[in-house]
Structures are given as C-alpha cells and as structure tokens.
Amino acid sequence: MKEIPVILLGKGQVGQAFLNLLIEKRSLYQERYNLDFFLQGIFRSTGGAFWSKQRAREAFFYPDEQLESKTFWQSGLNFLDLPLEKLAPGVVVLATVSSLKTGEPGLAYLRHALAQGWHVVTADKGPLVAHFAELMTSARTSGLGLKYSACTAAALPALDVALTALAGTEIIRVEGILNGTTNYLLTRMESGLSYEEALREAQQKGIAEPDPTRDVAGWDTAVKILLLARSIFGLEMSLEDVQREGLTGISQEEVESIVQQGKALKLLGIIERQPNKFILEVKLTVLSSAHPLFYVRGAEKGICFTTDTMSQVTVIGGRSDPRGAAAAMLKDMINIFI
Numbered sequence: 001m002k003e004i005p006v007i008l009l010g011k012g013q014v015g016q017a018f019l020n021l022l023i024e025k026r027s028l029y030q031e032r033y034n035l036d037f038f039l040q041g042i043f044r045s046t047g048g049a050f051w052s053k054q055r056a057r058e059a060f061f062y063p064d065e066q067l068e069s070k071t072f073w074q075s076g077l078n079f080l081d082l083p084l085e086k087l088a089p090g091v092v093v094l095a096t097v098s099s100l101k102t103g104e105p106g107l108a109y110l111r112h113a114l115a116q117g118w119h120v121v122t123a124d125k126g127p128l129v130a131h132f133a134e135l136m137t138s139a140r141t142s143g144l145g146l147k148y149s150a151c152t153a154a155a156l157p158a159l160d161v162a163l164t165a166l167a168g169t170e171i172i173r174v175e176g177i178l179n180g181t182t183n184y185l186l187t188r189m190e191s192g193l194s195y196e197e198a199l200r201e202a203q204q205k206g207i208a209e210p211d212p213t214r215d216v217a218g219w220d221t222a223v224k225i226l227l228l229a230r231s232i233f234g235l236e237m238s239l240e241d242v243q244r245e246g247l248t249g250i251s252q253e254e255v256e257s258i259v260q261q262g263k264a265l266k267l268l269g270i271i272e273r274q275p276n277k278f279i280l281e282v283k284l285t286v287l288s289s290a291h292p293l294f295y296v297r298g299a300e301k302g303i304c305f306t307t308d309t310m311s312q313v314t315v316i317g318g319r320s321d322p323r324g325a326a327a328a329m330l331k332d333m334i335n336i337f338i
C-alpha cells in the first residue's frame with residue numbers, strides 16, 4: 001500500500017467537500033488503487049493543524065467539526081512555516097481562493113509545496129492565472145505533479161479529454177459551457193425566475209463562487225478558457241487577451257423571447273484557431289437545437305472540440321457543485337500516483 005500524506009489548504013465549501021469525499025472514498029482507493037490518502041495537515045488563514053504520520057493515519061477527526069475550537073488547532077500556524085522537506089512527501093491540495101492578478105495567497109503556498117518536493121492539486125485558479133509557465137516548469141523540472149482539473153471546469157473532464165483522448169489530433173476550435181452558475185441562471189430564467197432569484201438559488205446550492213462577480217461577469221469562463229488554451233496549445237496569452245462578456249444586463253424577457261424562437265442563450269468560452277493566431281473569447285451566444293451544447297441545462301457544463309481527424313467530440317455533464325470539484329481533485333490525486 002502506498003501511503004500518501006495530504007495537506008489541505010482552505011476549508012470553504014470545496015475544502016469541506018474534499019474532506020468529506022476523502023473519508024468516504026478512503027477504503028475504496030485502498031482496495032482499488034492500493035493508495036492510502038490520509039490527512040496530515042489542514043490550514044486556513046486563521047491557523048492550522050498538523051499531525052505526525054502515525055497519528056494522522058489512525059485518528060481522523062470529523063470533517064464538519066469547527067476546527068478552531070479543537071485542542072489540536074494552532075491559531076496563527078502558517079503553512080509556509082511548515083518544514084515540509086523533513087516529511088515524507090505527499091500532496092498539497094489547494095482549496096483557497098486567490099487573486100487573479102497576483103495569484104496570492106495561493107501562489108506562495110504552491111511555490112512552497114513544489115520547492116519542498118510535494119505534488120500539488122489545486123482548485124485555486126489565481127496562482128495559475130498569474131504564473132502558469134513558471135509553476136508548470138517548476139513542477140516538471142522537479143518531477144512533480146501539478147494538476148488543476150478543478151480549475152478547468154472540474155467534474156467536466158475538459159482537460160483530460162483534450163490532452164489524452166484527443167492526443168495527436170489538431171484541435172481547430174473549442175466551445176464550452178464552462179461555468180455552471182451562469183448556465184444555471186440562464187436555465188432558471190427560462191423558467192420565469194428573475195436574475196436575482198436565480199442567483200440567490202445558485203449561491204445557496206454552492207454553485208456560484210464566493211464572489212459571484214467572477215461567474216456572472218464572465219471572469220470564471222475567461223479563466224477556464226485561458227487555462228485550457230495555455231495547456232492545450234501552449235499559448236502565452238493572458239487574461240487581458242480574452243474578449244469577455246457576461247450576463248450583466250440580461251433580462252428575463254430577453255431569455256424568454258429566445259426560448260419562444262426554439263433557441264437557447266448560452267455563455268460560451270471559445271478558442272478559435274486562425275491561420276496565424278488564436279482568438280479567446282467569452283460570448284453570449286444564441287444556440288439552435290442543432291448545436292451539441294443546446295441541451296446543456298442547469299449547473300451542467302459541456303465542451304465541444306472540433307478536430308481534424310476525429311471530427312466533433314462533445315462531452316456534457318460534470319455539474320458544478322462542491323462535491324464535483326472535490327471529486328475532480330481526487331481524480332487528479334489518483335492520476336499522479338497510479
């Protein structure tokens with residue numbers, strides 16, 4: 001059995017779902033993959049907890065407990081002060097939320113983990129938006145895994161399909177419904193809800209980002225399309241290069257009138273490959289029922305690749321919610337170690 005310590009940074013909705021799933025699936029992973037993932041540390045901005053390997057493997061606290069009130073909780077303990085190099089290496093899981101401009105605070109955590117020889121799985125997009133090339137090079141040269149499915153539409157296997165299933169093809173165009181929140185809002189507005197009512201629902205279900213501006217203004221889709229473009233095509237484009245629009249200003253009447261024409265309004269992330277350049281955009285698009293993404297409803301997502309040799313390949317599903325994001329992180333962890 002391969003014993004793999006896990007340190008979790010961040011315990012918001014995604015971090016919490018990750019802990020729940022880690023416990024739920026631990027014995028399955030042992031049986032199926034011969035991998036024993038066990039929680040050795042957990043950190044929030046307020047402090048942290050860290051156990052010896054033996055203690056961590058035996059004693060698992062209940063993940064929904066209030067960490068700060070526990071005797072093991074060390075207020076003010078900072079992940080950056082942890083001498084990771086003295087421990088058997090494992091995987092650091094980032095479920096923090098960082099600035100898309102500076103990448104902090106996640107960037108410092110990610111650099112610290114890689115510098116000390118730990119693999120990283122991140123749901124925090126900030127560090128990747130700010131310093132993608134540096135971080136990928138650092139991981140590669142150190143022979144470490146740096147995986148980020150949770151940043152490229154999470155439970156929808158967008159990146160895996162592009163890099164593995166479509167290997168050897170030329171991908172000519174990518175179109176995706178990559179943000180569950182906006183698709184959820186548009187679907188609920190089709191059923192007569194106002195924009196505000198639909199947004200409240202999405203927040204209650206944990207689909208929307210803590211700051212929903214990232215979703216509704218198209219930033220989240222822009223980030224996902226940027227990370228996909230960088231990963232698939234090796235582009236050095238930045239977030240400013242993504243032409244972007246969001247849902248702001250869309251009325252329920254507009255959505256309803258599109259539905260009455262038998263069409264659907266969708267927020268698409270698009271990569272268009274032109275002879276000498278790539279165009280990245282986030283665009284509100286009216287789709288007819290002939291389009292493969294027409295039927296993507298609610299918090300479901302979908303991505304459609306147009307290729308030279310495998311024609312059009314579409315994947316649909318992977319609803320946005322904390323459990324789906326957590327499952328994507330666990331998938332990345334498994335794929336680092338098997």
Ligand code: HSE
Pocket residue numbers: 178179180181182207208209215220320
């Ligand atoms: N808020 C995002 C979504 C999930 O609605 O799809 C995190 O990227």
